[in-house]
Amino acid sequence: EKLANQIAAGEVVERPSSVVKELVENAIDAGSTTIDVYIEEGGLTLIRVVDNGGGIDPDDLPTAFARHATSKISSGSDLFRIASLGFRGEALASIAAVSRLSAISANSDSGLARRLVIEGGTIVAEEPANAPQGTEMSVRDLFYNTPARLKYMKSIQTELGHISDYINRVALAHPGIAVTLKHNGSSLLQTLGTGDRLQVIAAVYGSSTAKAMLPISASDPDFELTGYVSKPELTRANRNGITLVVNGRYIRSFAVNASLQQAYHTLLPINRFPLAVLEVEMHPSLLDVNVHPSKMEVRFSKEAELKALIEKAVKAALGAQRY
Numbered sequence: 344e345k346l347a348n349q350i351a352a353g354e355v356v357e358r359p360s361s362v363v364k365e366l367v368e369n370a371i372d373a374g375s376t377t378i379d380v381y382i383e384e385g386g387l388t389l390i391r392v393v394d395n396g397g398g399i400d401p402d403d404l405p406t407a408f409a410r411h412a413t414s415k416i417s418s419g420s421d422l423f424r425i426a427s428l429g430f431r432g433e434a435l436a437s438i439a440a441v442s443r444l445s446a447i448s449a450n451s452d453s454g455l456a457r458r459l460v461i462e463g464g465t466i467v468a469e470e471p472a473n474a475p476q477g478t479e480m481s482v483r484d485l486f487y488n489t490p491a492r493l494k495y496m497k498s499i500q501t502e503l504g505h506i507s508d509y510i511n512r513v514a515l516a517h518p519g520i521a522v523t524l525k526h527n528g529s530s531l532l533q534t535l536g537t538g539d540r541l542q543v544i545a546a547v548y549g550s551s552t553a554k555a556m557l558p559i560s561a562s563d564p565d566f567e568l569t570g571y572v573s574k575p576e577l578t579r580a581n582r583n584g585i586t587l588v589v590n591g592r593y594i595r596s597f598a599v600n601a602s603l604q605q606a607y608h609t610l611l612p613i614n615r616f617p618l619a620v621l622e623v624e625m626h627p628s629l630l631d632v633n634v635h636p637s638k639m640e641v642r643f644s645k646e647a648e649l650k651a652l653i654e655k656a657v658k659a660a661l662g663a664q665r666y
């Protein structure tokens with residue numbers, strides 16, 4: 344069991360940002376409206392995620408760390424979960440196998456919480472605690488017992504860069520959640536959770552960038568598109584400024600990147616990409632989930648229609664600016 348967890352850990356936990364991703368996804372799944380992320384030394388010494396979600400029943404806390412103990416794929420409505428089937432119910436067990444983890448959770452405001460400490464997959468403490476409803480996961484000394492993996496960690500700045508990029512995308516994807524990120528005590532991101540996506544764009548990219556964004560919206564029978572794209576002067580040579588949110592999840596799509604590039608092509612050289620935050624709602628059956636889940640890439644079965652819709656919407660927004 345312990346060895347299995349360490350092996351699984353190799354798949355789920357590649358680097359500190361993978362831990363952050365799993366913990367934050369759990370916090371989102373728990374219905375949190377605030378998520379606070381504290382990082383020290385690029386996540387190698389501490390990753391702490393504190394949420395105000397539904398929490399875990401005190402009696403169930405150890406179960407949450409047992410492999411395959413949970414399977415939230417009950418309805419089949421969330422195809423993103425099915426796409427990442429291999430990882431489901433393994434994240435916490437895997438993380439706990441390669442770190443010193445402490446969890447505090449309460450599923451009510453009764454003051455009845457539970458605290459669990461796991462080191463290298465072994466429970467070393469379990470006791471009553473006092474905490475408001477929600478969950479706090481602290482992951483210390485990641486990979487302390489797997490030196491081979493530790494050796495592959497890049498610089499603190501590189502690891503922090505991955506974490507920060509992921510948290511920025513989560514905040515952009517969930518403007519209704521107040522998200523904070525702190526590294527070694529200094530604040531890197533703070534969003535308000537008001538649901539105003541432009542506020543999140545300002546928090547992530549700065550307020551002058553937010554002012555240079557154009558709202559877009561369009562729909563057809565299959566897709567509903569909303570979001571913001573930058574004026575042409577705020578374009579870049581790479582795709583990193585594009586955030587695509589499909590049915591509430593941040594994902595990547597070559598097709599969408601290409602259609603954005605195409606929409607700006609009449610104004611700019613073909614190798615320029617805008618800053619963009621696009622949200623697309625569609626029936627889950629239109630998503631091709633047979634794409635590697637860890638890269639968060641999907642394809643769409645009506646890709647040509649989606650591309651056309653995006654191009655049309657972006658050109659309309661740019662045209663309205665009389666460029």
Ligand code: ADP
Pocket residue numbers: 365369370373394396397398399407408413414415430431432433434435436477478
């Ligand atoms: P999965 O998310 O695939 O179920 P995990 O190992 O990530 O597997 O989590 C195991 C279980 O622990 C979850 O299904 C959930 O019931 C519980 N859990 C984990 N994190 C939280 C959290 N932040 N808030 C509430 N419940 C949580």
Ligand code: MG
Pocket residue numbers: 365368369432434435
């Ligand atoms: Mg999970």
